[in-house]
Amino acid sequence: MAVVVGIKFKNTNKTYYFDPIGIDFKDGDGVIVETARGIEFSTVVFANKEVDDKEIVQPLKPVIRKATKKDIDQFEKNLKDKESAIVKMKEKVAEMKIDMKVVDAEYTFDRTKLIFYFTADGRVDFRELVKSLAAIFKVRIELRQIYERDDTKMRGALAPCGRPCCCTTHLQDFEKVSIKMAKIQGLSLNPQKINGVCGRLMCCLKYENDYYNEAFKLMPKEGSKVFTPDGEGTVESNDLLKQTSKVKVQLKDGSFDARTYTLDQLKIKEHKSVDDIDDSVDETNE
Secondary structure (H helix, E strand, C coil): CEEEEEEECCCCCCCEEEECCCCCCCCCCEEEEEECCEEEEEEEEEEEEEECHHHCCCCCCECCEECCHHHHHHHHHHHHHHHHHHHHHHHHHHHCCCCCEEEEEEECCCCCEEEEEEECCCCCCCHHHHHHHHHHHCCEEEEEECCHHHHHHHHCCECCCCCECHHHHCCCCCCCEEHHHHHHCCCCCCHHHHECCCCCECHHHHCCHHHHHHHHHHCECCCCEEEECCEEEEEEEEECCCCEEEEEEECCCCCEEEEEEEHHHCEECCECCHHHCCCCCEECCC
């Protein structure tokens, strides 16, 4: 067992473990730590606690110190200054006629580096832009190209459901989402219905996908012949949540009617595999 403190950095929902080196922390405390990017300001999300050694990625880095009033002032100044940096960046991009959209910017805590995030349709030659920005800000400039989902994650937005986008609240990583998931769930394939704010398939399609996969395997194939208590019929549609099928059957008087049956009322002639669903359009977080 080891005593750790959990912290989160800006634009990430991941919790990282650090060695508190004997300092008592509480939730919400600011903390100064060293990462691969240099010295950074971050926030404590859970106070000192013991965790199993198996949960720790060694070596466990120590915190440098609990954030002081001066550290907090520096962090807030960095946040304020980044706004003017974004404005100047956009002006330069327009002036140099570079095809990119500026999304965000951030200073490292010690202000030795200024990082700009942007989206673009393809590769962009920004070497002259970097030189121009370095002359303006007098610090090392780094440009990072991100994708549509990262754009939404960084800036935040409301999803079609009316709640904040999952990527901005709790998703630690983007998982693969495919059009097959929407097809199995019987959703409309209208992009306005299944795409998120980022323009890609909604992450929440993944949440109940395992259930729908299993339910789909149990249900009869639409268009297949089945035996019902009222005779043989043709499956018109399925309700995967209720696990019922709507079957068109011929009644004794010769008329046809579409009736709903539970699975235990049907004798299924054939099953349809999940792999039979056309997955010609596949989307990922890339």
